[in-house]
Amino acid sequence: MHKIDHIAIAVNSLATSIPLFEKLLDTPCYRVEEVASEKVKTAFFQSGESKIELLEGMDPEGVISKFIHKKGEGIHHIAFAVMDIHEKIKELKEKGFEFINETPKKGADNKWIVFLHPKCTNGVLIELCQEIS
Numbered sequence: 001m002h003k004i005d006h007i008a009i010a011v012n013s014l015a016t017s018i019p020l021f022e023k024l025l026d027t028p029c030y031r032v033e034e035v036a037s038e039k040v041k042t043a044f045f046q047s048g049e050s051k052i053e054l055l056e057g058m059d060p061e062g063v064i065s066k067f068i069h070k071k072g073e074g075i076h077h078i079a080f081a082v083m084d085i086h087e088k089i090k091e092l093k094e095k096g097f098e099f100i101n102e103t104p105k106k107g108a109d110n111k112w113i114v115f116l117h118p119k120c121t122n123g124v125l126i127e128l129c130q131e132i133s
């Protein structure tokens with residue numbers, strides 16, 4: 001993996017959490033974006049080489065709303081930046097890892113993304129992402 005691209009945190013309200021993280025990280029939120037296909041609203045902050053992504057569910061049936069309902073607010077996934085997402089998927093599958101989706105889809109912040117299945121990574125949801133050039 002190239003580096004940790006971002007750590008994503010599920011929150012009840014971006015309106016509340018954006019000012020909180022701006023205060024904490026001492027940096028302005030640089031991007032707010034809806035990902036309609038995932039029924040989620042995202043907000044990004046730069047922190048050194050990595051980013052913090054806040055996730056607010058837009059639909060009670062969406063994955064983030066369900067996650068918060070079950071576990072409460074908190075860390076939702078860790079994303080690693082990769083140079084060649086297709087190559088990395090192939091490599092990790094050969095090593096026995098399973099994916100939730102094996103075809104990269106368009107995520108927030110101009111990225112192709114895939115998720116590994118948390119059952120093969122000790123319950124941690126891992127995202128791979130590659131910048132769309």
Ligand code: ZN
Nearest residue numbers: 008053079127
């Ligand atoms: Zn992410």
